[in-house]
Amino acid sequence: MQLARVIGTVVATQKYEGLEGIKFLMVQPLSKTQQPEGQPVVAADATFQAGPDELVFIVGSREAAQAMPIPFVPVDHAIVGIVDDVQLA
Amino acid sequence: MQLARVIGTVVATQKYEGLEGIKFLMVQPLSKTQQPEGQPVVAADATFQAGPDELVFIVGSREAAQAMPIPFVPVDHAIVGIVDDVQLA
Amino acid sequence: MQLARVIGTVVATQKYEGLEGIKFLMVQPLSKTQQPEGQPVVAADATFQAGPDELVFIVGSREAAQAMPIPFVPVDHAIVGIVDDVQLA
Amino acid sequence: MQLARVIGTVVATQKYEGLEGIKFLMVQPLSKTQQPEGQPVVAADATFQAGPDELVFIVGSREAAQAMPIPFVPVDHAIVGIVDDVQLA
Amino acid sequence: MQLARVIGTVVATQKYEGLEGIKFLMVQPLSKTQQPEGQPVVAADATFQAGPDELVFIVGSREAAQAMPIPFVPVDHAIVGIVDDVQLA
Numbered sequence: 066m067q068l069a070r071v072i073g074t075v076v077a078t079q080k081y082e083g084l085e086g087i088k089f090l091m092v093q094p095l096s097k098t099q100q101p102e103g104q105p106v107v108a109a110d111a112t113f114q115a116g117p118d119e120l121v122f123i124v125g126s127r128e129a130a131q132a133m134p135i136p137f138v139p140v141d142h143a144i145v146g147i148v149d150d151v152q153l154a
Numbered sequence: 155m156q157l158a159r160v161i162g163t164v165v166a167t168q169k170y171e172g173l174e175g176i177k178f179l180m181v182q183p184l185s186k187t188q189q190p191e192g193q194p195v196v197a198a199d200a201t202f203q204a205g206p207d208e209l210v211f212i213v214g215s216r217e218a219a220q221a222m223p224i225p226f227v228p229v230d231h232a233i234v235g236i237v238d239d240v241q242l243a
Numbered sequence: 244m245q246l247a248r249v250i251g252t253v254v255a256t257q258k259y260e261g262l263e264g265i266k267f268l269m270v271q272p273l274s275k276t277q278q279p280e281g282q283p284v285v286a287a288d289a290t291f292q293a294g295p296d297e298l299v300f301i302v303g304s305r306e307a308a309q310a311m312p313i314p315f316v317p318v319d320h321a322i323v324g325i326v327d328d329v330q331l332a
Numbered sequence: 333m334q335l336a337r338v339i340g341t342v343v344a345t346q347k348y349e350g351l352e353g354i355k356f357l358m359v360q361p362l363s364k365t366q367q368p369e370g371q372p373v374v375a376a377d378a379t380f381q382a383g384p385d386e387l388v389f390i391v392g393s394r395e396a397a398q399a400m401p402i403p404f405v406p407v408d409h410a411i412v413g414i415v416d417d418v419q420l421a
Numbered sequence: 422m423q424l425a426r427v428i429g430t431v432v433a434t435q436k437y438e439g440l441e442g443i444k445f446l447m448v449q450p451l452s453k454t455q456q457p458e459g460q461p462v463v464a465a466d467a468t469f470q471a472g473p474d475e476l477v478f479i480v481g482s483r484e485a486a487q488a489m490p491i492p493f494v495p496v497d498h499a500i501v502g503i504v505d506d507v508q509l510a
Contacts, residue, residue: 244445244462244497245462246431246463275428275447275461280460281460290437291435300431300433300445302497304481304497306486306497307497309493309495310437323436323440323495324433326433327432328431328432329431329447330429330430331428331429332427
């Protein structure tokens with residue numbers, strides 16, 4: 066999983082039918098010190114209603130669909146939690 | 155998922171038999187400001203009939219095949235929606 | 244799999260419900276000579292109670308969820324062992 | 333999927349038993365203008381008998397095994413078609 | 422799949438229980454001319470007893486677990502063959 070910050074929203078009226086009702090957010094992956102790191106991705110948010118600037122953690126690849134109401138959907142990045150704090154050793 | 159723009163078409167008469175009737179498009183992944191970012195990939199389009207220059211979002215990896223009529227096919231990138239707008243925070 | 248060192252903890256009270264009771268650690272991937280290599284990721288630890296500075300090996304992608312008590316969860320990096328030693332040829 | 337060109341053959345007499353009878357080719361991924369792009373990979377060819385210099389498209393990750401006669405094999409890149417033409421917009 | 426050379430062994434007495442009896446090797450991915458390319462990874466070897474300096478080919482991602490005696494294990498890189506020769510076109 067990766068730390069990321071919500072930076073925007075993707076509006077798509079024509080989409081694969083299993084994706085109705087799921088929010089698609091632009092999220093910026095972050096380094097351990099929470100600086101932007103690499104390119105933003107479009108992540109599905111089926112649960113958290115994460116808002117702009119919120120610190121989240123995202124899952125990628127096949128497991129992302131496991132965070133959806135019905136897991137057999139073409140989703141490869143999803144928000145799986147809201148991050149309260151990161152404690153570095 | 156990633157933002158991408160349709161930039162071409164791949165013509166292949168000999169292909170894996172489960173892939174008949176699916177369109178293969180060259181798509182250029184984009185940054186959050188919709189600039190080209192990284193190398194184009196070949197994405198399957200089974201639904202949208204996306205045309206040249208259209209702004210889409212694509213899914214990669216195992217979940218791509220979930221956007222196909224029959225999901226047990228060797229497809230690793232697929233178009234899952236047409237993007238109307240991207241609202242940055 | 245990759246060698247990694249535990250460098251911190253992620254605190255998240257709101258998370259996907261299947262992830263309750265699983266520890267989320269920041270881990271730094273390492274080179275063969277155990278130098279930091281690439282960006283840290285958030286890895287699930289369901290078994291080892293790995294502590295700060297511990298040398299571990301992590302699995303990525305879909306197989307990470309196989310290290311969880313219930314494998315149908317959105318987890319893409321997990322700790323699968325504590326490393327005692329690395330012997331280079 | 334990615335455009336690629338066949339550049340060689342891998343000879344391996346000792347291999348995982350499910351892989352008998354499958355051809356393993358070195359293929360060079362290509363850019364949209366068909367220039368070499370990134371490192372070659374070893375791709376399985378169970379169908380096409382692709383020869384040296386042939387222009388193909390390959391699938392990566394879990395879906396590659398779907399192009400094999402029996403899909404439960406450890407294969408992560410496979411040739412899924414012979415490319416006749418790429419039309420750029 | 423990728424060409425790789427065995428460069429060491431990982432010793433881990435505490436590991437995920439499904440991984441008992443499997444050898445974990447440090448392997449260095451190679452270019453087509455068999456030069457080191459990218460960072461070494463830890464690959465499972467359940468079959469070949471590959472030794473130091475041996476030339477192998479490895480599979481990554483979800484399919485790696487298919488090369489294990491029981492495929493439901495958290496393994497993302499595995500050795501699937503010993504390479505005798507690479508013939509470049």
